[in-house]
Amino acid sequence: MSGIILYGNDISPPVRACLLTLKALKLNFEYKHVDILAGEQLTDDFIKHNPQHTVPTLSDNGVWLWDSHAICAYLVDKYAKDDSLYPRDLVLRARVHQRLYFDASILFMSLRCITRPMFKNNVSIVPREKTQGIIEGYTLLEKFLTSAPYLVSDCLTIADFCCVATATSLGGVIELDAKKYPKVSAWIERLKKLPYYEEANGWGCKRYIEILKTRLTAIVS
Ligand SMILES: N[C@@H](CCC(=O)N[C@@H](CS)C(=O)NCC(=O)O)C(=O)O
Incomplete structure (x- = not known):
């Protein structure tokens, strides 16, 4: 072992x-x-x-x-046998860090501020203003993906893993609109092609979304 x-x-x-x-x-x-x-x-x-x-x-x-x-x-x-998933190059690593901190402080938090009261206190009605963070998250991801297939240039990195696990889970509250966010949608599809994607993220994410859908009864203005 x-x-x-x-x-x-x-x-x-x-x-x-x-x-x-x-x-x-x-x-x-x-x-x-x-x-x-x-x-x-x-x-x-x-x-x-x-x-x-x-x-x-x-x-x-x-x-x-x-x-x-x-x-x-x-x-x-x-x-790792090489540094491609977490480059040692100073600038690339700094960019990976920026995306990781974005996930930790913005993207995941936009979900957690909604799901924590659900799981902790059985809150089932979500004020619409709380979902604004999710929209902002999708919008920022779309911008990050403007000129590259992955979040940090042409190379798959741990920034993609952290952000895609969160981004695919946001659909439990607000589904991704592929017309509005085509780059995000294409990036998720790209990651779905990884041979280990379904086992590592796909089915767990589906279960998570199912659970959220049973707990969330309404988003109110
Ligand atoms: N920033 C942390 C967040 C971890 C986190 O909040 N995990 C949740 C599940 S998604 C958890 O363990 N909640 C249980 C608790 O806080 O007691 C990370 O990226 O690992």
Whole structure:
């Protein structure tokens, strides 16, 4: 065994970003399912390793790490045969970081601010103004993809993995309009062609969207 353990749940977009990275690197790893809807991440044992009690959490031979963006970068730096997924070139790496921070602070947050009250307090009605963040997210992605097939130039990177896991999940609240966002739509289709996409992101995302659709009853102005 490789000694790599990923604690996760396939409904979680950040977990799926790590699965995309692990699969792209063809790494052997153990996957430990954490039932976050039942609060399994809140046990003393889990919090001892990750005080933020979030999935994904990684243990690499006893090195504990959390946050999908940090995990994906670590895995490529440590295990990849080349640096294409996380370039060492200063400018390219800076651009990857910009997209990763965009996912962490803007894109994923636009979803989390809606889904957290749903999962924590059974809130089922969402004020329309809260969905504005999702529209802004799609709009910015469309701009980032204006002149290149991937988020950082011509090369697939972990920025694509992190952002696509979130972007495909936004459809649980506001479906992507392919006419309005053709570049985003084409970029998602491009990523769907990866041989490991369905296993790492596709089916978990479908399940996540199904769950959101059962919980979200209305978006109100
Ligand atoms: N920025 C973090 C976000 C992780 C996150 O919020 N995970 C959610 C699931 S999508 C979670 O573990 N929630 C359970 C909790 O906060 O207790 C990352 O990218 O890993």
